[in-house]
Amino acid sequence: MLDLKTIGLIGGMSWESTVPYYRIINETVKARLGGLHSARVILYSVDFHEIEQLQREGNWTSAGLILAGAARSLQAAGADFLVLCTNTMHKVAQELEAAVRIPLFHIADPAGEEIRQAGLSTVGLLGTRFTMEQDFYKERLRQRHGLQVRVPDQADRDIVHRVIYEELCLGQVLPESRREFRRIMARLVDSGVQAIILGCTEISMLVKPHDAAVPLLDTTTLHAVKAAELALAS
Structure with a gap:
């Protein structure tokens, strides 16, 4: 058997x-x-x-x-x-x-392992306000996988959090929100991140690999x- x-x-x-x-x-x-x-x-x-x-x-x-x-x-x-x-x-x-x-x-571990195996060290993190601002997720990536973790600024964190709860969790995928996420991810890339973790299981409903200039790590998949x-x- x-x-x-x-x-x-x-x-x-x-x-x-x-x-x-x-x-x-x-x-x-x-x-x-x-x-x-x-x-x-x-x-x-x-x-x-x-x-x-x-x-x-x-x-x-x-x-x-x-x-x-x-x-x-x-x-x-x-x-x-x-x-x-x-x-x-x-x-x-x-x-x-x-x-x-x-x-x-x-x-967090599959994403951390994937990034480390790719030889990358600096990642952006998108997720709910709790995931981006509190230490429980970022510290695991830092301590277990040796990664430097960057998040958007306050205004952009507010946008990401709102889109997750007010749109994606309700099954709504809006083009204007995709444009905002593209802008936010581009700013993270400009800050030096080598990959971006989609640290909310709904975000992959909205953005796809072609929406960013660096690899996107879809935590759901x-x-x-x-x-x-x-x-x-x-």
Whole structure:
């Protein structure tokens, strides 16, 4: 019998960016194994309205408790490891890890490894205000992967954050917002970044590789592909 690990997905933040995880994971498994093979996946999808309110209030403790409960449910259902389908909520990664015995596959690591293997050292980071301004994500990239991390200025961070929550999380992809992201990414390139991490799972809905003069690291795709490969590893 095939020794394929079961992936426990914690999704719904937002559901628009969780859908590609399921597709990419299964595409990767099928490409590797062929035939009618697909991934073993258990999905726990939260109500993002509740999580977003807690984010806005700065109540990360309560948000962490919700996701820790999801992690325990996935462990009880038979998941071998966890994939949290969001960048921002990795702020509570330690709370999830403490709640279960199975490992959490951190979303920043595939991007960090990809950049390091390419021989690059200075990266731009786009994401929610929490991801760009707080240390939980940037410090992992610095400490674990030796990267210098730069973010847009305050005004541009406000634009990125607004577009994520008021448009992309609602499934809206607007040309004017794409133009703004192109401008923001161009400014990061002018500041010396060698690649840009799309550190929010919705951003890849809006911008594509041709929208920037440097490589764009899509955390959704990288995380999902590497999760599938982890599930396939013996």
